[in-house]
Amino acid sequence: MQFLERENSYIFSIELMYFEKVQARNAHLYHVSFLIAAARFEQSRRTPRSSRAGA
Structure with a gap:
């Protein structure tokens, strides 16, 4: 059963x-938007840490 799931x-x-x-084209656009979203997420993840450490 596991092998079948792996194959699927x-x-x-x-x-x-x-x-x-x-x-x-669509896949490329999705990929670019995903990279932008990931970069924004990284920025938003970095800034609260420094503010938390300061507080």
Whole structure:
């Protein structure tokens, strides 16, 4: 049963890669927006720490 689940997840990842290739522009836009969101999250995570340490 575990092997079957692993195989399904592997197939799913292949389908996801294929979908990203087909939707190259959309996938690229999603990736860029994700990177921007991650950078914003990093900034918002860094600033409260310093303010907490000061308080």
